[in-house]
Amino acid sequence: MVDVEIRELMQPFVLSDYQVQEVYSRFCLEIAKGLRRTTHEQASTKCFPTYVQDLPTGDEMGKYLALDLGGTNFRVLLVTLKGHHEATVESQIYAVPKDLMVGPGVELFDHIAECLAKFVAKHDMHNAYLPLGFTFSFPCIQMGLREAKLTRWTKGFNCPGVEGEDVGLMLHDAIQRRGDAEIAVVALLNDTTGTLMSCAHRNPDCRVGVIVGTGCNACYVEHVDNVDLLDTEFKRIQKQVIVNVEWGAFGDHGQLEFVRTDYDREVDRKSINRSEQLFEKMTSGMYLGELVRLVLLRALERNKIFKLNTKRAAFVAVLQKNVDIFETKYISEVEADSFPEFPNTRRIVKQLFGVEKATVEDCQKLKYICECVTKRAATFVAIGISGLINKIIDRRVVVGIDGSVYRYHPKFDGYIREMMQKLVKPGKEFDIMLSEDGSGRGAALVAAVASKTK
Structure with missing residues (x-):
């Protein structure tokens, strides 16, 4: 049982039913604004059409390259589609x-092209024509299936000369400059679209793709008549298109001020994209660990945790000096712990502060802090997913999810489902599936579908 002091400290993270409903209403309103041409500029969730209109059938065949750039590492993949919903994937991380x-x-794109060339050489495919699906997981305005302008960098990237430029063309030019592999950039997408495509390849009911990892975003299948930004020529043949919600920016226009905490404001103040991506800063792996560090620091300063420990002043100094010392992966490890042993929590506390054996009470408190931060993040994600499901006409909707927070946190899936039970309209069925390599396999599937359409 966690004491009253820590419960009071964490109260700002515990959302009331009223707050949940209010965030849900405001989110749905933003989606409606993002889809309409007349209100698009004012919307924080931009709802960009991806130009991906064909979902995979499972019968796709052939070899396709995929490139996945969305963080401090990127992957190159060779995906062999074998029909019958089967695929094999070989990949390399750079x-x-x-x-x-x-x-x-x-220079960034030259580096990527060099790694692509090495990968192609390693697999002895210099002479093959290789269609490439490029997963580029940053906010973009898509102008076509293989053309997208970067609107702004996120996740610690800030390369000059890319914002406002066509990243598909920049990759194409870098490949051409080398001239040592016949690689054609045929599709450009973000990781949410890749996740949706990868899951739809295995389950035809998949209509929503979500990432909860370093960043946080979603996409969903929308009827073309509801997407004002989509040119008329794309509405004639197909009746659907995947929409990239860009929900990480939800709240950038003040919609979340009533649920943001002092800790959220501090995280935002120190970020390189201040006042932007506020929803992402409350839900994604890049920021959750930092939120816990700030809460832990406050708890120590107010003598609410590690009360009996003689090294408290040293703990405070460690937490003050070392921004990001409490990594998000620690949250997953702490929440996986069992009472009264708390092996992970004790190991982490020893690693960070040199404490030989944290008390059961302190372990419980740290676990509760982690739980509150994660539960709130999962609640926000569930609100977004439920809003999208309730917009989709299909009675049964499968949601494909990927990302390190969702994948490795032992309770995140449960937290999401619990909240969705309350928010998804009665009469609708939903399920969640973990994406198998969405941003890789999904990119190859978009490339395959694009090649087939051509």
Whole structure:
């Protein structure tokens, strides 16, 4: 049982039914604004059409390359589609050096092209024509299936010369400059679209794709008549299109002020994209650990945790000095712990503060802090998913989810489902499936579908 002091400290993270309903209403209103041309500019959730209109059938065949850039590492994949909903994937991870994350954009794309060439050489495919699906997980305005302009960098990237430019063309040019592989960039997508496509390949009821990892975003299948930004020519043949919600920016126009805490404001104040991506800063792996660090610091300063420990002043100094010391992965490990042993929590506390054996009471308190931060994040994600499901005409909707927070946190899925039970309209059925390699396999599937359409 956690004491009253810690419960009071965490109260700002515990959302009331009224707050949940109010966030839900405001979210749905933003989606409606994002879809309409007349209100699109004012919307925080931009609801960009992706130009992906064909979902996979499962019968796709052939070899396709996929490139997945969305964080400090990127992956290159060779996906062999075999029909009958089957695929094999071979992949390699490459690092993005820190200086390239903030250096000139041309250098970043040259580095990617070099790694692509190495991958192609390693698999002995220099002479093959290779269609490539490029998963680029940053906010973009899509102008076509393989054309997208970066609206702004997120996740620690800030390369000059890329914002406002067509990233598909920048990758194409970098590949051409080398001239040592015949790679055609045929589709550009973000990781949510990849997740949806990958899950739809295995389950035809999938209509929503969600990422809860370093960043947080979603996409869903919308009827073309509801997407004002989609040009008329794309509405003639197909009646559906995947819409990239860009929900990480929900709240950027003040919609979440009534549920934001002092800790959220502090996280935002120290971020490189201040006042932007506020929903993402309350839900994604890049920020959850930092929220816990700030709460832990406050708890220590007010003598609400580690009360009997002689090293308290040293703990405070460690937490004050080392921003991001409490990694988000620790939250998953702490919440996986069992009473009264708390092996993970004790190991983490020893690692960070040098405490040989944390008390059961302190372990319980730290676990409760982690729970409140995660539960709120999962509640926000569930609100967004429920809003999208309730918009979709189909009675049964499968949601494909990927990302490190969802994948590795032992209770995140349960927290989401619990809240969705309250928010999804009666009469609708939903299920959640973990995406198997969405941003890789999904990108290859978009490339396959694009090649087939051509």
